[in-house]
Amino acid sequence: MTTPSYDRTSKLIIRGALIAMFAVCLYMPYAFFGVLPIFTLSNEYAAEEDAKLEQRKAETPVADEVSDDDIVGPGKIFASAEELAQAKTDFIWCRFCHTVEPSSVHRIGPNLNGIIGRRVGSKEKYFYTASFREAAEEGKIWTEQALDDFLARPKELYPGNRMRYDPIDDAGKRERIIKYLRAYAQ
Amino acid sequence: MGDNMSDTSVSSPSAAANAAARDSALGWLLFVVACNILYIATQIPETPVESPGRTVVDKMHVSWGLTALVLVVARLYFWWRSPPQAPDPNMPGWCWGLAKDMSLAFYASILIEGIVGPMRAWGEGYQVAAFGFSLPALFPPIYEVRVVGGYFHSAVSFFVLAILPVGVAGALVASWRSKVPFYRLFPV
Numbered sequence: 234m235t236t237p238s239y240d241r242t243s244k245l246i247i248r249g250a251l252i253a254m255f256a257v258c259l260y261m262p263y264a265f266f267g268v269l270p271i272f273t274l275s276n277e278y279a280a281e282e283d284a285k286l287e288q289r290k291a292e293t294p295v296a297d298e299v300s301d302d303d304i305v306g307p308g309k310i311f312a313s314a315e316e317l318a319q320a321k322t323d324f325i326w327c328r329f330c331h332t333v334e335p336s337s338v339h340r341i342g343p344n345l346n347g348i349i350g351r352r353v354g355s356k357e358k359y360f361y362t363a364s365f366r367e368a369a370e371e372g373k374i375w376t377e378q379a380l381d382d383f384l385a386r387p388k389e390l391y392p393g394n395r396m397r398y399d400p401i402d403d404a405g406k407r408e409r410i411i412k413y414l415r416a417y418a419q
Numbered sequence: 420m421g422d423n424m425s426d427t428s429v430s431s432p433s434a435a436a437n438a439a440a441r442d443s444a445l446g447w448l449l450f451v452v453a454c455n456i457l458y459i460a461t462q463i464p465e466t467p468v469e470s471p472g473r474t475v476v477d478k479m480h481v482s483w484g485l486t487a488l489v490l491v492v493a494r495l496y497f498w499w500r501s502p503p504q505a506p507d508p509n510m511p512g513w514c515w516g517l518a519k520d521m522s523l524a525f526y527a528s529i530l531i532e533g534i535v536g537p538m539r540a541w542g543e544g545y546q547v548a549a550f551g552f553s554l555p556a557l558f559p560p561i562y563e564v565r566v567v568g569g570y571f572h573s574a575v576s577f578f579v580l581a582i583l584p585v586g587v588a589g590a591l592v593a594s595w596r597s598k599v600p601f602y603r604l605f606p607v
Binding site for chain 1: 464575
């Protein structure tokens with residue numbers, strides 16, 4: 234058997250193209266999903282914020298497993314079962330990137346447990362973009378109003394952040410998402 | 420790799436033909452399985468987390484991924500142990516080179532996916548199972564492994580997504596230029 238000669242120029246072009254293609258693909262997860270292969274070993278505010286969260290939980294205890302009866306009804310987080318169902322639907326797309334359970338690891342975005350009342354950019358190990366790190370240094374807090382502003386204008390308030398999700402123009406939807414976080418992520 | 424290797428089991432012409440048929444069949448099987456996995460992977464961002472549909476999509480993704488790992492290990496073993504398939508006599512050198520390089524890049528990326536994928540899953544605490552048969556987790560959930568493994572699993576899957584159409588297009592061009600049947604050019 235005689236193997237056809239694979240000349241040097243063809244080899245260079247074909248293998249060069251393969252390497253270039255691979256290099257472009259290395260960038261794609263960031264381009265499409267905003268994910269980075271980076272983590273931080275520690276967050277200087279995490280321990281303090283975790284302690285504050287434990288204190289908040291002690292002051293207003295919430296059951297580990299939230300049942301609908303705990304959060305639906307007059308004077309509770311959701312006025313009706315329909316509103317809760319809609320909130321769950323609204324939050325479905327957030328769940329692709331965020332966990333809310335206390336012991337969960339971060340997905341593409343940081344874990345959101347205890348986010349309301351917590352310092353911005355203060356979760357252990359998550360690699361935040363510069364604008365979130367600056368906000369952490371300034372001591373900004375995720376209040377319900379701050380979350381509402383962020384969901385309405387994410388790129389404007391935190392330039393360069395990696396959340397690949399369009400601003401939520403519907404004020405009612407933003408309100409339901411924040412209520413969901415109050416109900417399930419505290 | 421296989422160029423300089425010899426295998427006594429394929430020294431006769433009929434054995435060589437059988438080996439070529441086996442390699443070709445394995446290559447095409449991998450091609451079909453890889454297309455299936457990529458289709459399933461495109462359903463992941465479309466299917467809400469924690470829905471019954473998502474569980475099915477995740478399980479299918481892992482099951483077919485492990486199937487591809489087994490197939491690619493076999494294919495690369497034969498690539499390493501057997502002499503290369505005989506190219507058609509009128510095939511230009513660059514056509515055969517293109518076919519081999521594209522195929523090897525395809526197999527190597529499937530192998531990397533098959534190794535990094537379970538590591539990423541264990542890093543997140545997911546069970547790795549193929550059609551109901553679970554693999555024991557080699558390590559506990561480790562966030563760092565999940566982050567780095569997840570990124571590279573995704574990056575290499577983009578490469579597979581790119582190399583399949585590029586490999587087919589390259590094979591079509593080579594087939595047109597050399598008059599060699601398309602199926603002899605990718606995957607080999």
